[in-house]
Amino acid sequence: MTKQADRRVIDPFEAALEVSDVRGSSPWEHAWHRLQKNRAAVYSAFIMAAMFLMVVFGPMLISWEPDFTDWDYTSTPPSIASGHWFGTDAVGRDILVRTLSGGRISLMVGLVATLVSLLIGISYGATAGYFGGVVDRIMMRIVDITYALPFMFFVILLMVVFGRHILLIFVAIGAINWLDMARIVRGQTLSLKNTEFVEAAKACGVSDWDIIRRHITPNLLGVVIVYVTLTIPQVILVESFLSFLGLGVQEPLSSWGALVSDGAQDMESAPWTLIVPSVFLTITLYCFNYIGDGLRDALDPKDHF
Amino acid sequence: MNDRVMRVQDLSVHFKLREGGLLSAKTHTIKAVDGVSFDLDAGETLGIVGESGCGKSTLARALLALIKPNRGRVVWLGEDLNKLDEEDLRKKRQDMQIVFQDPLAALNPRMTVRDIIAEPLWTFYPKMARVQVDERVRGVMKMVGLLPNQINRYPHEFSAGQCQRIGIARALVLNPKLVICDEPVSALDVSIQAQIVNLLKDLQGKLNLSLVFIAHDLSVVKHISDRVMVMYLGRAMELSSRDRLYRQPLHPYTSALIKAVPVPDPKLARAASDTGLTGDMPSPLNPPAGCVFHSRCPYLIERCQVEVPALRRMECGDWVACHRAEELDFTIGKSG
Amino acid sequence: MALLEVKDLDVGFDTPEGEVHAVNQLNFSIEAGDTLALVGESGSGKTQSVMAILGLLAENGHMSGQALFKGKDLLQMSSSELNRHRGSEIAMIFQDPVTSLNPYLRLDKQMTEVLVQHRGLSKADARAKAVEMLRAVHIPDPARIIRQYPHELSGGMRQKVMVAMGLLGEPELLIADEPTAALDVTVQVEVTHLMSALRETTNAAIILISHDLGIVAGICDRVLVMYAGEAVECGSVDQIYYDPKHPYTQGLLNSVPRLDQPDDMELEAIPGNPPNLLNLPVGCKFRDRCPKAFDACTEKPPMQLDEDRHAYRCFLGDTA
Numbered sequence A: 001m002t003k004q005a006d007r008r009v010i011d012p013f014e015a016a017l018e019v020s021d022v023r024g025s026s027p028w029e030h031a032w033h034r035l036q037k038n039r040a041a042v043y044s045a046f047i048m049a050a051m052f053l054m055v056v057f058g059p060m061l062i063s064w065e066p067d068f069t070d071w072d073y074t075s076t077p078p079s080i081a082s083g084h085w086f087g088t089d090a091v092g093r094d095i096l097v098r099t100l101s102g103g104r105i106s107l108m109v110g111l112v113a114t115l116v117s118l119l120i121g122i123s124y125g126a127t128a129g130y131f132g133g134v135v136d137r138i139m140m141r142i143v144d145i146t147y148a149l150p151f152m153f154f155v156i157l158l159m160v161v162f163g164r165h166i167l168l169i170f171v172a173i174g175a176i177n178w179l180d181m182a183r184i185v186r187g188q189t190l191s192l193k194n195t196e197f198v199e200a201a202k203a204c205g206v207s208d209w210d211i212i213r214r215h216i217t218p219n220l221l222g223v224v225i226v227y228v229t230l231t232i233p234q235v236i237l238v239e240s241f242l243s244f245l246g247l248g249v250q251e252p253l254s255s256w257g258a259l260v261s262d263g264a265q266d267m268e269s270a271p272w273t274l275i276v277p278s279v280f281l282t283i284t285l286y287c288f289n290y291i292g293d294g295l296r297d298a299l300d301p302k303d304h305f
Numbered sequence B: 001m002n003d004r005v006m007r008v009q010d011l012s013v014h015f016k017l018r019e020g021g022l023l024s025a026k027t028h029t030i031k032a033v034d035g036v037s038f039d040l041d042a043g044e045t046l047g048i049v050g051e052s053g054c055g056k057s058t059l060a061r062a063l064l065a066l067i068k069p070n071r072g073r074v075v076w077l078g079e080d081l082n083k084l085d086e087e088d089l090r091k092k093r094q095d096m097q098i099v100f101q102d103p104l105a106a107l108n109p110r111m112t113v114r115d116i117i118a119e120p121l122w123t124f125y126p127k128m129a130r131v132q133v134d135e136r137v138r139g140v141m142k143m144v145g146l147l148p149n150q151i152n153r154y155p156h157e158f159s160a161g162q163c164q165r166i167g168i169a170r171a172l173v174l175n176p177k178l179v180i181c182d183e184p185v186s187a188l189d190v191s192i193q194a195q196i197v198n199l200l201k202d203l204q205g206k207l208n209l210s211l212v213f214i215a216h217d218l219s220v221v222k223h224i225s226d227r228v229m230v231m232y233l234g235r236a237m238e239l240s241s242r243d244r245l246y247r248q249p250l251h252p253y254t255s256a257l258i259k260a261v262p263v264p265d266p267k268l269a270r271a272a273s274d275t276g277l278t279g280d281m282p283s284p285l286n287p288p289a290g291c292v293f294h295s296r297c298p299y300l301i302e303r304c305q306v307e308v309p310a311l312r313r314m315e316c317g318d319w320v321a322c323h324r325a326e327e328l329d330f331t332i333g334k335s336g
Numbered sequence C: 001m002a003l004l005e006v007k008d009l010d011v012g013f014d015t016p017e018g019e020v021h022a023v024n025q026l027n028f029s030i031e032a033g034d035t036l037a038l039v040g041e042s043g044s045g046k047t048q049s050v051m052a053i054l055g056l057l058a059e060n061g062h063m064s065g066q067a068l069f070k071g072k073d074l075l076q077m078s079s080s081e082l083n084r085h086r087g088s089e090i091a092m093i094f095q096d097p098v099t100s101l102n103p104y105l106r107l108d109k110q111m112t113e114v115l116v117q118h119r120g121l122s123k124a125d126a127r128a129k130a131v132e133m134l135r136a137v138h139i140p141d142p143a144r145i146i147r148q149y150p151h152e153l154s155g156g157m158r159q160k161v162m163v164a165m166g167l168l169g170e171p172e173l174l175i176a177d178e179p180t181a182a183l184d185v186t187v188q189v190e191v192t193h194l195m196s197a198l199r200e201t202t203n204a205a206i207i208l209i210s211h212d213l214g215i216v217a218g219i220c221d222r223v224l225v226m227y228a229g230e231a232v233e234c235g236s237v238d239q240i241y242y243d244p245k246h247p248y249t250q251g252l253l254n255s256v257p258r259l260d261q262p263d264d265m266e267l268e269a270i271p272g273n274p275p276n277l278l279n280l281p282v283g284c285k286f287r288d289r290c291p292k293a294f295d296a297c298t299e300k301p302p303m304q305l306d307e308d309r310h311a312y313r314c315f316l317g318d319t320a
Helices: A004-016 A027-037 A039-061 A095-131 A133-148 A151-162 A166-193 A196-203 A208-244 A256-265 A272-298 B056-063 B086-092 B113-124 B130-143 B160-172 B190-207 B218-224 B242-247 B252-260 B266-271 B302-306 C046-053 C079-085 C107-119 C123-136 C155-168 C185-201 C213-219 C237-242 C247-255
Strands: B004-019 B026-041 B045-049 B071-076 B096-099 B178-182 B210-215 B227-232 B235-241 C004-015 C018-030 C035-039 C061-069 C090-093 C173-177 C205-210 C222-227 C230-236 C303-305 C311-313
Touching: A027 A039, A027 A272, A039 A095, A039 A272, A095 A133, A095 A166, A095 A208, A095 A256, A095 A272, A133 A166, A151 A166, A166 A208, A196 A208, A196 B096, A208 A256, A208 A272, A256 A272, B004 B056, B026 B056, B026 B071, B026 B210, B026 B235, B045 B056, B045 B218, B056 B178, B056 B210, B096 B160, B113 B130, B113 B160, B130 B160, B160 B178, B160 B190, B190 B210, B190 B218, B190 C247, B210 B218, B218 B242, B227 B242, B227 B252, B235 B242, B235 B252, B252 C185, B266 C213, B266 C237, C004 C046, C018 C046, C018 C061, C018 C222, C018 C230, C035 C046, C035 C213, C046 C061, C046 C173, C046 C205, C090 C155, C107 C123, C107 C155, C123 C155, C155 C173, C155 C185, C185 C205, C185 C213, C205 C213, C213 C237, C222 C237, C222 C247, C230 C237, C230 C247
Parallel strands: B045 B210, B045 B227, B096 B178, B178 B210, C035 C205, C035 C222, C090 C173, C173 C205
Antiparallel strands: B004 B026, B004 B071, B227 B235, C004 C018, C004 C061, C222 C230, C230 C311, C303 C311
């Protein structure tokens, strides 16, 4: 039934049937290649890796304890001779080891609070977006109202009532950030819900749960990943701000924000106590932002979701 | 023809649109599909033609019970689809499949071709062994003209025509009895359109499929259909055999559509006359009273503005919705 | 002298996947009053070649060659120089009027912009001319319509407004990129009749970019068929439709479904897929899909010139 012209292609077709399977290259692979070409993102990733290593292993390797007060060297500027490479603060504590162990707290808060907001935000947003209708409207009104709450007031209230426990900080920050994540995930879910491949799945009788699992979630990941890398620096900054105000982690634990706060007080006499933690904080924020931008360009929403 | 597989009776799908603010809200009703009826036999191709706003896409989804109608019934193999409970309806979906207009958008970009085509199998035969699933998928890929060794690739690695073949493969993997094609070739290049149309015709013959072929292009529909239904603003204007429709259409709108199709032949194109239609397509929010076509019809009489013409059977056996169908002659080739 | 003469135009794009060769060594010319169609499918390069000529290429695009408009090379001009030509001597109508008209401005504001800027007319004079032009494109009640926003008009009306806007500057060259693709078929007829009528009333040269062989047959004098960025055949509309020489043109004409064909006739599809512009084959770009290909086709075929300016790029003598 096929015409002569069609048959000419079908003959090579028949021959090609013997050829073994070709490897496919997924959209993720493409995104990875694109990301690798973004130099700012790649450098930032290396710097962040180094930062993580320093922060995790540094305090173990440095001879000073973070809360050890070296009475011989109070408020000394950075010097190799004194053994305090980045100087000491007013009470003689080594700035470098305090900065690194403070980094542990800051980064941990960044990651954990982001994870919390991620889990709450995705489930909330995907549910509202997928089921739509009244469910969606009610859920989003709750988000809108919660948005209107003054964040600082809420945190202070928590701190006053429950004390300045570090776990509380995770909860407080995570509890606010999930709102943005929920909105973004809901928006993406809505647009995915209306795509033809989801419609095709419905026409094939695929269950709602399978649709969410197979079609919606993998296509959400791109947006979520980008948003996560941009949320982490936001969270670190919020924690720093809280600590700067004296509402963050309590002594003997310290974070970059608390260190900046302490350093600001001795700014004129011992500027290194302010500069060192500020530099670490700033580098981290920049790097995460560059990585986030790189990811957003690589996972270009024009081609993929 | 063989037995009837589907009967659509007086099908209507209306959408409510709220306009205005808090204080002065107005509700409009868009009659996307309004009182459409037809039968479909096994192995038959029904072409549905119409311009934008005619409701053909909504009709496609209503036929598959993806949208609930406000009125009317869709009876599939003797059962009213909208009276079935969810589980029974889901089971019926094996027999009725759909191919979409945008080939790439109809495929999940993060799934391989294998997964895309296998998904219906996973859904209805969850216990089927992987090896068997793989075999079935490769088999149906060959059937639609795709090399099975491409099975691990992703949609973006294929051309539009090949993506449409993947979509067709997915629709066929469960051996359905009916495939609804919603503008399956509109987004494709002309040379590829011909490939896909030929493929669909081939497959229909081999598998004794019923096809509903929706398009806005009359010339494409002509090549594949046994009967053609012409829609305008949600209503069926004419339902004729393919042979009659293109030679002697019964409805003025059909005649205008045929005249409007540009023929790739310079002498004929230069001599082409006007469609004779006046005015613009009315907004679906505000369709004309009486016959929805009357605002553009060159053969308008008073009756058309008040009375809705029913789709009625003419002596020749075909159906038309026009008050003046007996007196008007739209034989192609005759002037006027 | 030809109004527009394009010589050896090359257009390419830098993408992460490599270099995309959109247009290869394109040559054509158009005289005043002529109507030329650039016909091709996706990947043919018809739109990109025109974008390059008008300086509208995307950022990652680059071009070489010449586009001589009344003797001056458009490709060498600065954007301010080009601006002076665009809108006044050269006008372009795009495919989708929804995205080409500014949704926030009323029509009168948008339409008079061209005249006020390029011709220095007063707002009142410009408005009067715009209303006249709307009347000329058969828009009913133009004085009222001109006060409306684009979204208040139907698709067909919007496209007619686009044509009117294009003609306002009294261009010498009008380029229309798939002007009817987004329109319903009954509206399409009106716009094509309008464009046909233009050939009588103005002396503008028209370049029509289209994949629709039916539309082209009705409006154009000459046709240039493109495939994979190259011109494969060029001739008068009668030559192309009644005596196509290149196998691609023949295949294209055979694969178009026509109302005047017997009903059950099977469409003759061109097998295979459109070319991958990242990885074009050597020699004749069409050879993988050509039913008449033979050994020599691995070399680049020469452009053969028939009598009456009918040119085609193929090794075969008379392939009809």
